Amino acid sequence: MGKEKQTGFRTTIGGQALIEGILMRGPEKQAIVVRGPEGLVIKEEPLKLIRDKYPVLGLPLIRGSVTFLDSMVKGVKALMFSADYYPEEDLGEPSKFEKWLDEKLGNEKMEQAVVFFSVLLAVGFSLLLFMLIPTVLSGVVEHFTKSVLARNVVDGVLRVAIFMGYMILVSRMKDIKRVFAYHGAEHKTIFCYERGLELTVENVRPMPKHHPRCGTSFLFVVIIVAILVHSVLFAIWPVSNVLARIGIQLLALPFVVGITYEFNRYVGGHDNPVTAFLAKPGLWMQNFTTNEPDDSMIEVAIEAMKRVIPAEKGKDRW
Numbered sequence: 001m002g003k004e005k006q007t008g009f010r011t012t013i014g015g016q017a018l019i020e021g022i023l024m025r026g027p028e029k030q031a032i033v034v035r036g037p038e039g040l041v042i043k044e045e046p047l048k049l050i051r052d053k054y055p056v057l058g059l060p061l062i063r064g065s066v067t068f069l070d071s072m073v074k075g076v077k078a079l080m081f082s083a084d085y086y087p088e089e090d091l092g093e094p095s096k097f098e099k100w101l102d103e104k105l106g107n108e109k110m111e112q113a114v115v116f117f118s119v120l121l122a123v124g125f126s127l128l129l130f131m132l133i134p135t136v137l138s139g140v141v142e143h144f145t146k147s148v149l150a151r152n153v154v155d156g157v158l159r160v161a162i163f164m165g166y167m168i169l170v171s172r173m174k175d176i177k178r179v180f181a182y183h184g185a186e187h188k189t190i191f192c193y194e195r196g197l198e199l200t201v202e203n204v205r206p207m208p209k210h211h212p213r214c215g216t217s218f219l220f221v222v223i224i225v226a227i228l229v230h231s232v233l234f235a236i237w238p239v240s241n242v243l244a245r246i247g248i249q250l251l252a253l254p255f256v257v258g259i260t261y262e263f264n265r266y267v268g269g270h271d272n273p274v275t276a277f278l279a280k281p282g283l284w285m286q287n288f289t290t291n292e293p294d295d296s297m298i299e300v301a302i303e304a305m306k307r308v309i310p311a312e313k314g315k316d317r318w
Contacts, residue, residue, distance in 0.1 A: 217282025
């Protein structure tokens with residue numbers, strides 16, 4: 001794995017790149033740090049997880065989907081917070097619809113509604129792009145070839161190709177390039193912390209920008225695990241009807257996410273030739289989702305990191 005090889009301490013602290021900022025999540029709290037026009041804007045809050053209230057949601061294979069959805073909701077909220085400090089042109093007066101929503105719901109309820117629909121839209125778009133389209137197109141292939149094997153191969157190739165194509169196209173957008181540079185700053189800062197070095201720009205700068213426990217790697221592995229699970233599932237229980245296949249895939253999705261979560265936990269916590277090999281595809285994908293940050297981005301990542309490191313040493317051990 002080269003310079004990305006992990007040694008020693010591994011932290012559970014992770015983050016998310018925002019618009020001119022970073023969200024870091026520790027075992028006890030999360031911190032959002034955004035570089036606004038007048039300097040750093042910081043928001044800290046205790047980390048409340050639904051599985052703490054309902055322990056059954058923390059069981060293996062179940063906790064994966066719960067953690068994924070929780071991260072999406074918190075991530076959208078953090079993204080909205082960072083967008084408030086992003087310089088933009090004057091958009092003029094709010095529309096009548098926006099005024100009506102604000103009047104009927106109020107700021108807090110409107111924000112909750114926006115978060116809900118944003119997460120719903122993101123999940124729906126992902127399902128359409130990475131599940132429904134490949135399933136429909138591979139069904140067309142089966143109709144003409146009468147081959148289940150051909151269908152499964154085309155389905156798998158389309159899923160990987162669409163995901164890779166989407167990530168590559170997004171990575172070329174100007175504004176996203178800066179977000180991905182903050183992503184690189186997040187990874188470098190976590191590496192510096194794991195190696196026991198003081199969190200300074202000078203120490204963080206030479207760290208690798210690819211990290212084996214990255215969320216992008218998780219999404220890529222979800223695609224691969226889905227291909228394997230669906231291939232086995234439909235080999236045992238052949239289903240040719242496209243709508244039925246889509247329904248079964250949707251029902252299997254929480255199981256797929258659960259398997260991927262446990263897989264990533266294992267790979268992220270071990271350092272041997274097998275786990276190094278298994279981590280390579282996710283690390284390769286980070287060539288498109290992480291860029292080299294400048295020093296100001298590293299400063300933001302360091303500030304966010306410092307605020308979530310637990311007082312009790314080792315409490316964030318992987």
